[in-house]
Amino acid sequence: MATIGLNNPAQTMALGERLAPLLIAGDVIVLNGDLGAGKTTFTKGIAKGLGIQRVIKSPTFTIIREYLDGRLPLYHMDVYRLETGGGEDLGLEEYFEGDGISVVEWAEFVADELPSEYLAITFNRCDQAGEEVRSVTLEPHGDHFDQVVKELVEHE
Template structure:
């Protein structure tokens, strides 16, 4: 199942992340894919806010994984761009995916072999023809839970 929405500002991108957070549970996996600067970390900031996380959210580009434990559910924010040449199996991703938190993975194609069967993938596309902050977010649900989840989040688009 796929649903696409358009956002016109960073604030709207964050609001969608915050809205999604209300539906998330431990072991949920959210994949964020798109070009550099497309809004993936901005979205994660909104998601973290929705989980009640108060610490500043920073891109994990150089650390690969950032852990945030101060919300209603832990958030594990991963940027696996630097694993383009491999190495995802050395990170112990299974422990995160089967653990107590919500997992957000940016650049998921670099760890595709490590992913579980159920996840929500969000593809971020810039639309510079419409303005600097316009983004198209395409939600792709894999597994029944996430199909139901995007129906619940976007009932007006049924």
């Protein structure tokens, strides 16, 4: 586990961009944090790092947005609306075991659907004197993500 401080949205996006080259097909990234904590900004960084040119929008109302024009496809999921269930009907395992990167916001609502190996990233607001300061905790689940976090932190 590692914690990184971020002073602004640009640094949040840059962290996602640095993570992207370390990801491989089938990787699942779980993003935790309050509304406005930086989850979608971080996902925009991953998309940029994958070479995706399209505008990244929060999938709040569509649940899953697919971006297929990068080094690997990006599947951006916001499963908040599944808080009362229904995740098993979406075929999430096809995304999780597929050819792209799955980024899941509000994953606690589909916890039973998650693979055994994934990277959980928690965004915490630490606002100070009007500044939007964040801390990001990286919690790897599995050997691959242990290595990803190690490489990401080494270059911090």
